[in-house]
Amino acid sequence: MNSLSANERDFLNLMNKSTEYARRGFQLILEKRKHNFDDLFDALAESGFFNPEHNPAPERVDDEGHFRIPYWDALDYLVAVAKKSGEHNNPILGEKVMIVVRDVSQTRDEDGSLRDNYYTYHRFATILGLVPLSVVSEEDLDLIPNWLQGRFERGLVGHELGQGVFPRMLSDGQPENWRKAYRILYHCTAVRWIDTPGLSGSRKEPVTLIEDHWLKDMIGARATALGEKIGRDACDLFVDRLREIFDPERRGVPSWVLRPAIEENSQNRAWRAAENRFVEWLRDTLLGWLDHDQADARAFVQKMLCASSEIVRRIGVYMVNQGWDRLRDLCPSVLAPTFFDFEYLHETYGLLREHFRDFADYKEQTILVIRQLLPVSGCDDAERYLRTRQRDWLSAVNGQGYEPADSWYSELNSDASLGPGSAHPDFNSYHELVMGPGPTPYQADELVAFANAGNIVEKLNGFRQPDTWRGPTIQALIHALESAVGNRPDVFLPLLPKFLSSDRPYQYGIISGFKLLWDASTVAQGIDWDLAWEHLIGFFESVIAAPEFWRETVPEDQGPMYLLTPNKDWIPTVIADFLGAGTRNDTKAYPASLLPRGWALIKTLLGHATPVDTVADDPMTQALNTAKGRVIDALYNHALRVCRVRDGEIDSHGEAWGEMQPIFDAELAKCKNGNYEFSTFTGSFATNLEYLAPDWLCAHITEIFPEKYRNNFLCSLEGLAYTQMTPWMYAQLKDNEVLTVALHAELKVRHARENILHWIALAYLWGNETLDSPQFAYLFESKQIQDLMEICRFFWSVRGQALTKEQTDRILTFWDRCVDSTHGGGEPVSELLSSLGLLSCYLGDIGEMEKKLLLVVAPFVHVDYNVDFFVEELDRLADGNPGEVSTVLRELLKTYEPIIDFQDHLKSIIRKLTQASLFNDARDFTNKLRHLPGMEDLWCEIGVAANRLNG
Numbered sequence: 004m005n006s007l008s009a010n011e012r013d014f015l016n017l018m019n020k021s022t023e024y025a026r027r028g029f030q031l032i033l034e035k036r037k038h039n040f041d042d043l044f045d046a047l048a049e050s051g052f053f054n055p056e057h058n059p060a061p062e063r064v065d066d067e068g069h070f071r072i073p074y075w076d077a078l079d080y081l082v083a084v085a086k087k088s089g090e091h092n093n094p095i096l097g098e099k100v101m102i103v104v105r106d107v108s109q110t111r112d113e114d115g116s117l118r119d120n121y122y123t124y125h126r127f128a129t130i131l132g133l134v135p136l137s138v139v140s141e142e143d144l145d146l147i148p149n150w151l152q153g154r155f156e157r158g159l160v161g162h163e164l165g166q167g168v169f170p171r172m173l174s175d176g177q178p179e180n181w182r183k184a185y186r187i188l189y190h191c192t193a194v195r196w197i198d199t200p201g202l203s204g205s206r207k208e209p210v211t212l213i214e215d216h217w218l219k220d221m222i223g224a225r226a227t228a229l230g231e232k233i234g235r236d237a238c239d240l241f242v243d244r245l246r247e248i249f250d251p252e253r254r255g256v257p258s259w260v261l262r263p264a265i266e267e268n269s270q271n272r273a274w275r276a277a278e279n280r281f282v283e284w285l286r287d288t289l290l291g292w293l294d295h296d297q298a299d300a301r302a303f304v305q306k307m308l309c310a311s312s313e314i315v316r317r318i319g320v321y322m323v324n325q326g327w328d329r330l331r332d333l334c335p336s337v338l339a340p341t342f343f344d345f346e347y348l349h350e351t352y353g354l355l356r357e358h359f360r361d362f363a364d365y366k367e368q369t370i371l372v373i374r375q376l377l378p379v380s381g382c383d384d385a386e387r388y389l390r391t392r393q394r395d396w397l398s399a400v401n402g403q404g405y406e407p408a409d410s411w412y413s414e415l416n417s418d419a420s421l422g423p424g425s426a427h428p429d430f431n432s433y434h435e436l437v438m439g440p441g442p443t444p445y446q447a448d449e450l451v452a453f454a455n456a457g458n459i460v461e462k463l464n465g466f467r468q469p470d471t472w473r474g475p476t477i478q479a480l481i482h483a484l485e486s487a488v489g490n491r492p493d494v495f496l497p498l499l500p501k502f503l504s505s506d507r508p509y510q511y512g513i514i515s516g517f518k519l520l521w522d523a524s525t526v527a528q529g530i531d532w533d534l535a536w537e538h539l540i541g542f543f544e545s546v547i548a549a550p551e552f553w554r555e556t557v558p559e560d561q562g563p564m565y566l567l568t569p570n571k572d573w574i575p576t577v578i579a580d581f582l583g584a585g586t587r588n589d590t591k592a593y594p595a596s597l598l599p600r601g602w603a604l605i606k607t608l609l610g611h612a613t614p615v616d617t618v619a620d621d622p623m624t625q626a627l628n629t630a631k632g633r634v635i636d637a638l639y640n641h642a643l644r645v646c647r648v649r650d651g652e653i654d655s656h657g658e659a660w661g662e663m664q665p666i667f668d669a670e671l672a673k674c675k676n677g678n679y680e681f682s683t684f685t686g687s688f689a690t691n692l693e694y695l696a697p698d699w700l701c702a703h704i705t706e707i708f709p710e711k712y713r714n715n716f717l718c719s720l721e722g723l724a725y726t727q728m729t730p731w732m733y734a735q736l737k738d739n740e741v742l743t744v745a746l747h748a749e750l751k752v753r754h755a756r757e758n759i760l761h762w763i764a765l766a767y768l769w770g771n772e773t774l775d776s777p778q779f780a781y782l783f784e785s786k787q788i789q790d791l792m793e794i795c796r797f798f799w800s801v802r803g804q805a806l807t808k809e810q811t812d813r814i815l816t817f818w819d820r821c822v823d824s825t826h827g828g829g830e831p832v833s834e835l836l837s838s839l840g841l842l843s844c845y846l847g848d849i850g851e852m853e854k855k856l857l858l859v860v861a862p863f864v865h866v867d868y869n870v871d872f873f874v875e876e877l878d879r880l881a882d883g884n885p886g887e888v889s890t891v892l893r894e895l896l897k898t899y900e901p902i903i904d905f906q907d908h909l910k911s912i913i914r915k916l917t918q919a920s921l922f923n924d925a926r927d928f929t930n931k932l933r934h935l936p937g938m939e940d941l942w943c944e945i946g947v948a949a950n951r952l953n954g
Contacts, residue, residue, distance in 0.1 A: 007046055015043075015050050025052065026076040027939050033083055041084050044099055052077055053103045055110035058118050061155070072155060078126040085133040097134035101143060104130055108146040117149050124150035125159035132167025136180050139168070144186040151190070151212050161213030164191060165221025173228055181232040188229075188237065191218065192244055194277060209248045215276035226284055230291020230300075238292065238303060241285035242315055248277055249314040257346050258314040259431060264349050265321040270430060285318055293326050301330060308336045313346050320350035327358050334358075338368050343376060343396065345431050352429035355399035359408075366405045373397065391421050395428035440478035440567070450487040454494045460501050463509045477568045481512035488516025489523075492530040499542040507555075510546060511569040511577055514539075518581045536585065536593040540600050543578050547604070553611050575608050576630050583637035586644035595648045598641070605641055606666065608634045614678045622683045622718040623725060632680035638666070639688045646695055660696050667699070671706055674715045682707070682715040686722025690732050701735060708741045720745050724755035728762045730769055737766075743777050746790075757793050764794045767817070768801075768810045774820050783824045788835050791821055795838035802844045811845045818842050819852070822859050833863045840864035843876040849884040857891045865899040871908075878908040878915075885919035888912060893924075896931055904935045913941055922949045 007015070018028035032040050047053065059073035081100055088097035104127045111117055127150060131139055150160045164187055172184040191213050199208040211218055222229070229237040249258045261278045263270040265286060271279060293300040304326075307319030320337050323330045334354075342351045355369065362369060373396045378385035397412035416424060427433040444466050445453070453459035463484070468477050488495045495513060502513050517539060520530070546552060557570045582601050585593040593601070612631040619625035626632030642663050646656035670681045685692070685707050692700045700707070708719045720741075726732075736742050742759065750756045763779070766772040772779065782790050798814050806814075818839050825832040840860040846853050864873040873895070881888040892912060904910055909932060916925040922945060929942045 011043070011046070015046060018052070019050060022076065023933060023939065029076050029080045033080060040080070041087055041096060044084055044096070047077075047080075048099070048103070053081070053106075055107045055118075058107050058110075058120055058123050060112070060118050060120065070155065072120055072122060074122050075120065078123060082126055082129055082133065085130040088138075089133045089135055092135055094135045094138050097138040100130055100134060101138050105143065105146065108149050117152060119153045119155060121153050121156035121159055124153070125163055128160045128163035129167060132163070132171055136172060136175060136177075136183070139183065141183055141186050144183055144190070147187065147190040148193070151193075157212065158214045158217055161191060161217040161221070165217055169221055170225065173225060173232060178232075182236075185233050185236045185240070188222070189240060191221065192240065192281075194244060194247055207253070209277040211277055211280070215280060218280060222280075222284055223287075226287035227291035227294075229284075230288040230293070231295040234288065234292030234296060234300060235303065237288050238285060241281050241288065242307070242310070242312070244281045245285065245314050245318075246312045248281060249312065251313070258317060259346060259349065262314065263430060263432075265318055266353075270434065282314065282318065286321065289318070289322055290325065293322075293329060297329050301333070304330060305333055305336065308333065316342075317347055317350045320347060320354060324350070324354040324357055327361070331358075331361070334362065334365055335368075338365055338372060340372055340375065343372055348431055349429050352396070352399045355396070356429070359400040359405070360403040366400075366408070369400065370405075370408055370411070387420060390415055390418070394421060395425055398424060398428050440482060441474065441476040443479035443483040444475040445480065445483060447483050447486040447490060450484055451491050451494060454487070454491070454498055457498075457501075459498065460505045460509070464504075464506050477508050481508055481515070481569060484509060484512040485516035485519055488513060489520045492517065492520055492535070496530065496535055496538055499538050500545075502542070503545055507571040507574065508569045511573045514542075514574070514577050514581065515569075518577060518584065521581070521584060533594050536597055539581070540593075540597055540604070543581075543604055544600065546574060547578065547607055547611075572630070575611065576633050578604065579608055579630070579633040579637040583633070583640045586637070586640045589644070589647060592644060598645055598648070601641060602645070602663070605634065605638055609638065609666070609670075614673075614680055616677065618679050618714045618718060622679060622721040623687070626680040626683040626718075626722075629680055631678075632684065635670075635680050635684045639684060639691065642667075642695060643691055656695075660699075664696070664699065671703060674706065674709065675712050676714060679714060679718045682718035683722040686719035687725040689723055690726045690729055693729060693732055697731075704735055704739050704741070708736075708739070708744075710744050716744070717748060717750060720748065720750060720759070721755045724758040728765065730766070730771060733762055733766050733771060736762075737771075737778075743781070746778060746781055746787075756790075760790055760793045761797045764797045767813060768806070770809075774817065783820065786824065788832065791824075792835050792838040795821075795835070795841060799841040799844065806845075814842055814845050815853075815856070818856055822856065833866045836860045836863035837865070837867040837869050840869050840873040843873055843880075846876065846880060849880055849887040854887050854890070857887075858894055861891050861894040862898040864895065870895070870899060870901070871905040874905065874908045874912075878911045881912050881915040885916050885921055889916055889921055889924045889928075892928065896928070901932065901935065904932070904937070907937070909935070910937055910941055914944070917945050917948050920952060922952075 014028065018025045032043060057077065058075050061070040061072050064071050081103060084096060085100045088100065107123065108127065151157050169184055169187045172180040193212040194209050195212055196207040197210055198205045249261060254261065261275055262282050265282060289300060304319050304322045307315050310316055320342060323333050323337055337351065337354060359366065359369065373393050376389060376393060378389045382388050394412065394415040397408055397415065400408045401412040402409065415421060445462065450459060453462045466480060468474065502510055555571050557572055582604060612634045614631045615625065615629055645659050649656040649659040670678060674682045709715050742763065745759050763772060821835060821839055825835060836859065843857060864870045877888050877892060901909065913925045913928050925945045929938050929945060932938050
């Protein structure tokens, strides 16, 4: 301290006044003394700034067990000094930092516990990787368990060790640093056992002390280097960890259940992180060691083959296989009967499969061990099961040039009583997930060749799907047919009449192939679509016109292999979809001359479509996934296309509608506790009906939305949620009290009600609704808080649109009315007031009414995470209304403590208060928000501005 200047002494004394001054002091030292900041280290240490008691403990923030972890202000300075010591290879300076690390890491509180501050320990781990390696002792590394004992966070420490000091020590040229790397490895690979719920109750499962992700980064890519530098120590460590993790008394299962294969294999369970990782690290470290020091590594593997731990012995067998050219002399040890038990099946089988050819004198011994396998006690038909096991073992050596093995295998394999051989004889249990339709007997190009030869229908009809999971399937063949049609539609189009004699799945397949091509094409792609549609509609007519088609039944319960195989019932749906796709868009539609034939097809489909008899929770999803619903969709698209064409010809479509109306009348008449698909789609096409037949819509609106038939009414409302509302349509719904009834209904899908509320809000902006209308009166009087919040969100969502002054005034009036309706409410009212805060985006100035509205919502905007938007608007309003904004902000901060200053809006408001000479308010807010970054600098700005004003 005596060497300090007077200013420096005053500066340190000021830092000692409070933690705020200390924080700012460390920042200034690093900012202002960029090249000689370490000169103050001794003085800071002498003044007690690095004393362990300054390392902050966790602070409880509520009664629910939540804590805040403060950051120790000295840490950034210590890291900077450590970095400088390493860059300049200054062990004296590095030792000073390490003294602090040691003192703080070993100091305990009065109750004997260590300070649980993961920020501090994370920075200490950083320091280990920065200081000269010579100042880090093995005793220092034994502090790591203290850093990893915390209950809040371990990942930061683990990540820092794995990216910093550990690879630095391992890559260093000094063996003493390799030993230090081992100490880090030892501490970081510690295992803890946690209670894990399971089907049979809670059980203990192993997890590594550091998260698996960080350990993989730390060790995985360095296993070879571990083998080269510290092979024996690392392998001994991994063996110890494996003994603990795979302990059969603790786990109760053999090791192959926890890790089926030593190598990377799809059968290994990815979620078993600890089991997988130590197997992989021992395996890869051993391979690296074997490359570097063959003699010692070989002795270690030989010892593993005699180990008491099953998993260790399995890895030993794997090593003999993988290092065969250097470990083949260990083969006799593996050919002991023990290694032909179930526990070692995969590894021993792998060794036989890969190297039996090279066994030389050991081949006879191998076959003898297999012959001497004992029957499994307690097994039904034990002799047969033994012969099956022997065949499995022989499958590993069959065909490798040893005649006694080949002939015995042939004998067993021809024994019909044993059944087929296993597809995976090297596993005790094999799990496989098969997805998709499976293989196809013919590829797309083969089908094109059959089509060119004229025998494709015979080839398709001649295929019989085998009753096996791995065999080719009809479903896959249909996918190939769809691809073939897409590749060469010109070849398949003339063949459509031939497909009248094909089986139903392939009739579906060729229709689907052309539809997929139609959906994907924007221009003709090797096909004349006008001609194609002529052929396609003719094909549709031929398929569904025959009465026997509709009388045909689909075989029931063909088994799971046929679950998704198209059948006769799929054909009407794909035809309806194709017709709908051909009329939906005028720029891509089939020729108008074919519309009458398309209409006839739709009537046929409609006459045979069976509606659902119950209503699902989501009527629109139900309608879109039923045959009747798909036909109704095609019906509406066809009607719209016909009327658009007629308008283009004679500027009127009344006659065209009159020709189609009887079908709509007939379907609507069925909407009495039934025909729910028609109710749903009619609701969704409501505004289209405004174009098609406004008079018909007006005359039948109470039948389309029949309050008397509740399910049909709800289906129509659910469908209505998918339409684009117009003022005219809204007026019809309002005048016929559809909306009034809808507001009282319990709709099954929330977004349907949300859309109704959006329409009411939109009509209010149009001027077609008032706050005294029956709709709004119901919402206010019955305190439909969630509905009012939804309207708030709708108004907020249109804030970017060009609203008139009258419309924004309407929104503010709604805000005021909501405030009046909240008196006497509870928590849900708080949520509404929070949502109302979003509407501050419509305020242009703050008068008495606007101030009242802001003050009412300010204490609640944090409730539903709307505070950032509210503060952003206060920042905007502060330009012209600093005093009013100050009052509102003060009210906001009574109930809300920000943890961040989102986009610096709070600092911006305080600066605007400063510019308006509201210095006391600015200081109050800065002091209240001093925990936020940048507020200390802002305090100085306020002081400078106030001094400047006072002269």
